Amino acid sequence: MQNTVEHRCDLLVIGSGAAGLSLALKMADHCNVIVLSKSDLNEGSTRYAQGGIAAVFDDDDSIQSHVEDTLAAGAGICDENVVRFAAENAKASMQWLISRGVPFDQEKDQDGNLRFHLTREGGHSHRRILHAADATGEAVQSTLAENVAQHPSIHLFERYNAIDLIKQNKTDKKCIGAYVWNRKKEQVEIIRSRFITLATGGASKVYQYTSNPDVSSGDGIAMAWRAGCDIANMEFNQFHPTCLFHPDAGNFLITEALRGEGAFLCHPDGTPFMHKFDERGDLAPRDVVARAIDFEMKRLGEDCMYLDISHKPSDFIVKHFPNIYRKCRSLGIDITRQPIPVVPAAHYSCGGVVTDLDARTTLDNVYAIGEVAYTGLHGANRMASNSLLECVVFAHACAKHILANFDQDHSRCDIRPWDESRVIDSDEAVIIQHNWHELRLFMWDFVGIVRTNKRLERAMRRINLLKQEIDEYYSNFKVSNNMLELRNLLCIAQLIVACAMERKESRGLHYNLDYPDLLEKSGPTIIRKSTFKKSAEL
Template sequence: MNSTTSSLPSSNQALEHQCDVLIIGSGAAGLSLALKLADHCQIIILSKSDRNEGSTRYAQGGIAAVFDEGDSIESHVADTLDAGAGLCDEEVVTYTAKEAKKALEWLINFGVPFDTEENPGGEKKYHLTREGGHSHRRILHAADATGEAIQTTLNDAVAAHPNIHFFERYNAIDLIASERTPKHCKGVYVWNRKREQVEVIRSRFITLATGGGSKVYQYTSNPDVSSGDGIAMAWRAGCRVANMEFNQFHPTCLYHPQARNFLISEALRGEGAQLCHADGTRFMHNFDKRGDLAPRDIVARAIDFEMKRLGADCMYLDISHKSADFIVKHFPNIYRKCRSLGIDITREPIPVVPAAHYSCGGVMTDLNARTDLDNVYAIGEVAYTGLHGANRMASNSLLECVVFAKAAAEHILSRLHDAPSIEAIAPWDESQVSNSDEEVIIQHNWHELRLFMWDYVGIVRTNKRLERALRRIQLLEQEIHEYYAHFKVSNNLLELRNLVMVAELIVRCAMQRKESRGLHFNLDYPDTLAHSSPTILTPTKSLIEEEPGTLST
């Protein structure tokens, strides 16, 4: 391929770029895909913030794979199916578990510094920890900052490759449909946040690696960039989505006014930490025979129940019965963060609350990571592969990123030389819009959306709460539609436009599920049905022609 990217001129004119593969998102999924493709074609990676920001960076626990002789792929599969509460796609789970060790060896070859220990014979091996839902120790980790180690390592490799071009501080706005090839996208409109102008990227293949949409909730462990952009863009372009009702709330987010997004890794419970009340009384045994190592959905509901029952602001996680040396060695970042806030975890319990953490649903893909659009792929949290079912098992998320990056890369490479030529795209038309003088509307709608989603579509739901949420969403959509049509785009507007759409998809999926299963618990349908299937939403013509805004084609 001879495609190249344009350089950025100093003028403020409309810009156009082109490449073979456009990757929207710069976490583990996007970076892995870029590195697997870059020897063969020209790549643009789009990052909404700087290249280090995203959910990957904040992942603490690790990545699951069978490295121990006493473990097995069959056991990894069984644990994942059990955690997924009967809604996992067994073929996808088996494929992922089989590919897991090769995926981690690929990361190791790039230099990801997973922790090691010496066996009795003095030989070094990888230290394996255990997390909720796992029947064996199979989690490779880099202390308690595995995601940061992966992000840094892959970013260094990407920076060294001449065929990978990084565009930082760019928002993707919308996929642009081809007029000549059905179910094909010819590029993307993007907003350059530094220059505050809309540009065009034309590409033969497009991959969404944008992460999830947990920013739709008032309380979340995710960074601010997790605004559901890829899910909303794919839906507007005509892609199906599935299982959006299954939002994973991580059981243990640090409860402190100065650390609203700081996660307390599940690995603490894997190493013996115990959930308790303020007086030290343990309670998880009242909810599940696995106690503190029950899957996340059960633990999050238990904490939520105890907080409401006692009128408490938080519960506590106590690992102080372990030696101080053990705690500081295995959890140095958590120790330092808590210590900076006046909490010594070697001597006292950690105050914790559940927080929105992971979107188990997303854009429907096949085993090659391909969506309903011929040349558009989705990998990582933005995608619904069938791996997670009704509840993601700990440390399968980063694994999914790398495994399906490989699958997508292989499929793209098999089609690269036969792909249609890059089509022309009309420039963005701003002739009918003006600068906003009502930014307060955006801020107000932001706060309202996130608060009622937390109150009405949170850990425990009811039919009335869902109906109330849908009514509010529809009103917000009308306001945002009008605003988008009349004013120039901005980061807050683009994210809000996407999040309100993701909120509607979550609520509509939740309203279709007439049972409680996994991460979806509805007091009006407390029982789990004997047979169930994924909740799939298909765009209709009226839905995907939502709002053209300033777009001109």
């Protein structure tokens, strides 16, 4: 058994989006930090967030209103204490981003003084969305990345996959590091750390159609589950209602802010339809809008529906949505003159690793922040522009708790080297490719926007068969990026289906034709390895 390269730090941050980089910057003046980035530093879901970040900056708005809107969007199962915590800390978190240099859009008020331009999105009763044109996520990501690159105590490990957390022993609740795969050198290494924070983002790559980048394969959730963390609400996967429908569009998102500024959804002939589904019309929450588009597509036999903002002045459209305008024009669509073809796509995981207000998981020194975590903020549906907010608020909470416990004793026990003495290079990578495509297709067909008991049962049978194949493959062949991601996505698929089977109602993002009604009493779906039904083969 050859020696494994080992790195050491005080804090290992697995993930390099808004959550991970915010935490790294908050901690870097106090300790040695390693940030693990699965791809290049700027590649991740944060970069693609268009709309903005919700926070109360207007005197006509209130924290209570933000709380009430979030609770309503969450369909009755948000944790109200968490919602209030996020809303109360929103403004300070945004001011911290501003102090770091994030260029949120500004405008002049009636007296000629500059103020932040606030927009409105679905589910919000007031204008409270800070934004940087229609590329807020990119502005946040690039600004934080510049700050991180300049800090001597932050060490960036780009193009590294996290494989698994390393526990002190099988029964202990403390982790002492992680096995990671250096994609450039194609070798497994060890990072030993006193504290570990998962900030790996969501898991929407488990679906065939998604707005997420390729890195969103649920790695942190899967790693946490294998290590023994509690997981919750995986049945609530948000499908963004409006992704650009075009063969050359990739996963390009059409921000909800268009509807906030007056765009409306319509049939191919231009007939609006959202008023038939919800009294809030085009500003209804995302689950309502996604199901409405899906229903109209199936009813009419159409490949897409349309989003029309062409009735607004051309200069207004180009100024407020420059990236969307340029992207659509590059594909031959002039949004100042014609509607945009759109379809729903898997967008955001409302469930994840169970944490408290300090971002602590059920393992002693392991934290989770951002989309990887289930905090209780989103409930059965995430309200628009609460995602980046959650990243920053809980990064700050996580940093505060780690610093308060920084002097606690940490064991220095040995870590077993990675053993590749009994594995070989893969003989047929086609197995990974085939199973990959099969998983994402049946998850879309059977566990998508509308579900049934039979579809869920069929999906679980296929997941269990594929998992057996991949577990055998993982045991016999050297690791690779695609194999690690497929291993994690199969775990994510199991967790999603298992949670969906547990919920005997339709609520928020989970809609089951066999249980179309709401239960009078409901709460989060929390699953634990120690007590979960053995029949699910988790």
